[in-house]
Amino acid sequence: MRQFELDTQPPRVAPVSQQHYLRQGGSEAIVYQLSETGCSSGVRVGERVFNGFPIGEVGTNTFVALFALAHDQAASEEDVKLWAEDRAGNRTEAGFWIRINSQKFRSRRIEVSDRFIESVVPEILLNTPEIVQQDSSLDTFLVINRDLRRANNQKISEVSLDSRPELLWLEPFLQLSKSKVEAVFADHRSYFYQGRQVDEQTHLGFDLASYAQSPVEASNSGVVAFADYHGIYGNMVMVDHGLGLFSLYAHLSSIAVEPGQMVNRGESLGRTGATGLAGGDHLHFSMVLQGVQVNPLEWWDVAWVRTHLFNKLPAGSGFD
Numbered sequence: 001m002r003q004f005e006l007d008t009q010p011p012r013v014a015p016v017s018q019q020h021y022l023r024q025g026g027s028e029a030i031v032y033q034l035s036e037t038g039c040s041s042g043v044r045v046g047e048r049v050f051n052g053f054p055i056g057e058v059g060t061n062t063f064v065a066l067f068a069l070a071h072d073q074a075a076s077e078e079d080v081k082l083w084a085e086d087r088a089g090n091r092t093e094a095g096f097w098i099r100i101n102s103q104k105f106r107s108r109r110i111e112v113s114d115r116f117i118e119s120v121v122p123e124i125l126l127n128t129p130e131i132v133q134q135d136s137s138l139d140t141f142l143v144i145n146r147d148l149r150r151a152n153n154q155k156i157s158e159v160s161l162d163s164r165p166e167l168l169w170l171e172p173f174l175q176l177s178k179s180k181v182e183a184v185f186a187d188h189r190s191y192f193y194q195g196r197q198v199d200e201q202t203h204l205g206f207d208l209a210s211y212a213q214s215p216v217e218a219s220n221s222g223v224v225a226f227a228d229y230h231g232i233y234g235n236m237v238m239v240d241h242g243l244g245l246f247s248l249y250a251h252l253s254s255i256a257v258e259p260g261q262m263v264n265r266g267e268s269l270g271r272t273g274a275t276g277l278a279g280g281d282h283l284h285f286s287m288v289l290q291g292v293q294v295n296p297l298e299w300w301d302v303a304w305v306r307t308h309l310f311n312k313l314p315a316g317s318g319f320d
């Protein structure tokens, strides 16, 4: 008689880190352990699934997962779980200590002038063959602001799902040198044309203004994941920092890097500009975590990164 080994036991998953605080539009990290090898695992926030990555010494089955709550996502603390699934498809979930804080975001009024439309629409049409010119230039602008924005954000999410399985950085994230903040993460924008509201959208990043065509420094070390023209974002670069975390740089006048290229923190990725849907020379900067655009303020904050990520990592992983 042949012996069949049938695995019907789901893996066990248990938190190691103690406290987790997640803000709407923000990020968080958890360290956890699995009872078996060869599982996929991570954190589920409502319907969104985030993958964890092994850390620490081999054989300890210790993992870290970075996860996020989207700016427009409603999730209760009971809806955030560790999950693990073995090769036989046995799946389990486990709760952990977490507090979710809702955030208030700003509202801003944007005046759409014919001059603005004429300055941005032709370039985007030229570089984006799938956008069909409408009867009026306002309608073409609205197709770009709605449909192209949605498609561009979808692509950004997809790029951010393919990440290196290790932390590629050990220093704080940089904000563009000598820049002034002109817009912040998740500003709710109402668009007015000749006194009439024509659209509303959410701005998923920071607008940072410096002098024209200033060098755009890589916010941290990583690998270039995207470097191309990208609709409303104009010339855009995305850098993979590992564990699902990416930084994004948009409206560049020129791109100086190629996909697959390693970049060091502070290294030039190109120059600021006004390509895509930009009224003037500035850098649109954003952070993306496994499909979700998140608030860069947390990642720029050294104390936040220490408390929420580095202090949770086990000794021996090189970050203590």
Ligand SMILES: [Zn+2]
Pocket: 183, 203, 205, 206, 207, 283, 284, 285
């Ligand atoms: Zn922007």
